[in-house]
Amino acid sequence: MRAEEFVNKLYEEAKERKLDQFQISYNYTLKDSLNMDEGEIKDESNNENQAVSFSVKINGKIGRFTCSDLDEKNIKEIIDQAVETAELINEDEENFFYDGSGKYEKVHAYRPLEKVKRLDRLAFLVAVNEAAKKADKRIVKVTDLSFQSEKRKEVLRNSLGLNVAEENECVFVYLSVKAEENGFCKEADDVIFFDKAEDFSAEDLGLRVAKKAIAKLDETGIKSEIVPVVFENRVFPSFLKFLSMACSAYEVQNERSKLAGKLGKPIASQILTVVENPHLEGGYATTSFDGEGYPTRYKEIIKDGILQTYLHNLKTAHKDGVSPTGNGSGSAGTCVSNFYVKPGADSKEDVLQAAGSGVYVTELNGLHAGMSLVSGDFSFGAGGFLIENGKLGKALKQITISGNFYQMLKDVRNVGNDLEFYGSGIGAPSVLVDGLMIASD
């Protein structure tokens, strides 16, 4: 059954059952991908998917059930399960639906440039592959090369009057390349989103990634010690993800964040300002409403090092007696849209100069297992380059980088002007941090 028809039937059934407050969200996705191996297409995929989520509020609690088998025969069970769940939840906090009132900003999210529709995808991949392989004889393999596109529609409506919808699309090419010398291999990758004119040069992409891989080959070790670290703008966003969790009222109220009780207090270096801008023109996560249908708005999370606000959903905001902030994820926690460090004045070269000596980090690994939000202690695998005399030196053998996240925020010493978003709403410029522990393989 088509989703629109299913949603209408579900809505009617909920009204029949005299359910006072209920909500239905529905999403529909169309995806296709082309994957190349050794210059030939190895697989091609064309897919579509739809899913519905039904929530109901009973005695102040919201129960939810999701279904992607949109057959009329499932409607009774969906409602029964959501009702049973709402009746069983017995936490103290009250939960809410939003009624759709207030101003929703008209936004323009990321879109690939029109001309991508006229691009011969196969020819583009072939050209990327050739450029990468021809770049250097030490390039031994193109390990991953794919052309992917996705169209997504999301609708959120409820019995209080909320009725919002959003459509997004994304087109990208991902390339990773392996270089080998003296029995050692290194890999480099990049991804382009066709929202800039330069993305349309297949040769540029292939050459750029090949060069990145080659640059990693000549690797050296480093003494294990505490050194200044500059995080490449592509890599610092990993820490911003943790920040978005540490600032989440959901984590704070559940005593899992060290930022509890720190509103209005300095939690980071004075030069650090982090903002959330859901209305960013062409932003990858730009949206006019959050996962609960609440209107989004611009906010400063950290201003000159001082914590300005937590990220709230309807439930956490009510508990704290504040206005919602438009960061509801649609489930228990919170989320962010375009979330980034406000750029400083210095160029990337100036930031390296300011570091003097240390490590320039260009990749982080093991993020899912290496950080404890409650303590902030982290230890990640990493890759990068030496910084010597304020300039980039040799590539480094795999290293570990350790420290404490909450302390690291305070030790930010320089923020570059090279703010970039690599296909994600979370972005950053180059960031210099005073001292982190490095151990080398």
Place this chain on the structure above:
Amino acid sequence: MIDKKLAGEILDAALSTGGDFAEVFWENTKGQSILVEEKKIKNIGGGLSAGVGIRVFKGYFQTYAYTNLLDRESLLQAAKKAAHAIKGKSEQRIINLVDLEFENQHKIKTIPNILKKSERAEKLIEISDYMYGLNPLVKRVGAVDTYSMRQIGIANSEGVLTEDNQVRARIIINALVNRDEKTEQAIEGNIGGLVGSEVFENYDFKKIGEDVVRRAVNKLDAELCPSGKMPVIIHNGFGGVIFHEACGHSLEATTVASGTSVFSKRKGEMIASELVTAVDDATIPNAWGSINIDDEGTRVQRKVLIENGILKNYMIDKFNGRKMGEVSNGAGRRENYKYIPTSRMSNTLILNGKSSFEEIISNTKYGLFAAKMAGGSVNPATGEFNFSVDDGFLVENGKIKQQVKGAKLIGRGEEILKNIDMVGDNMSYSIGVCGSVSGQIPTTVGQPTLRVKEITVGGQK
């Protein structure tokens, strides 16, 4: 979900442009999770999902189309979409679908959804209550109970028609402790398997609760871990994640077939210490990573990957097997119908050696004892891996000493394998979730306690 007739029609449509193999996969999953925190039922998640994935091969090229619009028209449309990318002419062939029956190797006692939500929550509240009473430092106790019932079916142009029902249950328990300004957390997630509600009966929850609280409290006194290259003793059970990352992924046909893996084309070579014999065994009764058939309909096996250090076998799926000139050994898996199946692990274990746990510790002058690992990742193309150590201890002069925290182990897979110089006799395995190109799937990792004579430890000192 899809009867023989419809399956046949879908396969015909899929082969209408000259493909040499076609497969239709259908899946119907019911799942539920209950979260209890501070002895209250905080959240209950539940869902129904159903979908179909259609694949066509022509030589070394495959196409895929998935959909969850499940009416006959939409399914035939999807088959045509999959066939469309193959520019050829249909060769007349008759597919004779034969029901492939097999005996279920993983019988379950109680179908999960028979036990009411309130009863399940009650058990979690009981465990939490016990844990709060164990130590005044306990600040928060959380428990999650999850189960899934996944029905799959496969029909292909080789005439295979087969179905299976996979029931899994898992419970995760955690405790947060607080003393002065310090907060630490410990988690136990090795509770469950390819089982039903008997999961509540199969474990001593009091003992698990005591263990979790004790580990969390001990962490409060853990010092920062020193950095450097040193011997590392990796304990049994989840310690097997080392092998999973350092070696396992690189032995999947997924990256071996394309030549990307560092272990491509190296069968018969010595890739590990001669003390290492490792298997991937999907047949272990009711283990979390076990199955009867893989997601391509192939019966699963116990595969010897490494024997006395020598590379014996890869894990192989149908498509990548083609490139390698090898037959699938039942390793084709996917998270759900939205993914193309590819070679993945199941229960991946290093087998017992000859040393005892005590011998390994007493034989170590200085090193790190990684008593509990916390996960890691690997790049199969370069072999570079990383792992986090959850509970670590310094070993000095053959004795376990100070507890340490925040250690990360890094290196290259092959080095770590070759540097294993002692293997214990206390093999055990533990639940994990493995993420890769075909999504997240349930796997277990396992090994005896073993020692690696040198690994780079990244600490905070």
